[in-house]
Amino acid sequence: MSGEREVVIAGSADVVGVRQLVRSVAVEIGLSLVDQTKIVTAASELARNALVYGGGGDVRIEIVTNGPRRGLKLIFTDEGPGIPDIEQALTDGWTTGGGMGLGLGGSRRLVDEFDLVSEPGKGTTVTVTKWSR
């Protein structure tokens, strides 16, 4: 795969689809098995967040390079209600949806770069990158 891909997240079947696509791209750029599983799990969390809290959205999957290293960049976008308190949302154990409250904070730990932009009423964008070693 070259370039980028965009996938719409509108139902739980799409979360599975995102996971499969991310795994295939992660294999392609040569991430180790542990790193593959980590980025796939993070993608699963963030895709579900976009679906459950953002009412659906989409994800852009890009292959990025930094010198000899290749990386996988995922940009999740939704137009949901947004996150009023980002610090609180990233705190382990905090949830408004009956989950474990580890998805967002856990995803941050699973990837190398994590960026969250959210504006109440406008939606949320989460960008994560995982670099090959």
Added chain:
Amino acid sequence: MSVHADVARRRIEELLRTHEERIVRRWAEIASAPSEELKELYRALLAALEEGKNDLADVRGLLAELSRSRARAGFAPSDTARAVFGLKEAVYEIVEADTEGVEAARGFVWFSRLIDDLGLFTFETYAEARERIILDQAEQLLELSTPVVKLWEGIVAVPLVGTLDSARTQVVMEKLLQTLVETGAEHAVIDITGVPAVDTQVAQHLLKTVVAARLMGAECVISGIRPQIAHTIVTLGIEFGDIVTKASLADALAHAFKRAGIEVSGGGNARVVIRAERV
């Protein structure tokens, strides 16, 4: 309905009747479908129009049949719809040649709308049939993918494969709990070797299943935790608490044996000893 529209409609019906032979032939050409089938459909349409009511039940029934048979023959749903729309073209040629005023042209608009509806109906039929197949398969998959197997007297195992969503967890949990009741097993092993990724939702489902089994007096072991899964679970920050987890199903079975007081002495010819006293 205004007088104008009524007259126009009657004119079209008249044309449809008088030129039946020609229209059907032309329609069959355009749609490249057998003319007998179309003739039957055409007759049904005429009969429905004649009765003056908008009762198209017979026509719809025939269309559904046509849609199904064409789908079986490998036609795309758009082909079937296009075949139905072909009738408009066939009728338009007659309307164009009609010299008696503008009624026929006016009526054609009404007729065209009717055919559009019927064409779309074939599409709906197709989509419905598809939907039903998908639903059936999803249900079958739920059934198939959750076996509870007996490993030993008093020890059952659930090998999980694939994605663990809420619906599947529900089925797994129900089946496991039911099996615990039926077999009186006190040890259960949930094997997740076949689960590609354990995220917070999967973990939460697993934990709930274990707690439910515990409430029924059974001890649960989760097995099949591969290195990359262990790594991910730790990084995510999921705590499994006092739930016993093992790397492989064999380890989990050995653990269950120990807990149940079953002793296995290895070697070439393995011997199983079940101790009389229980801890």
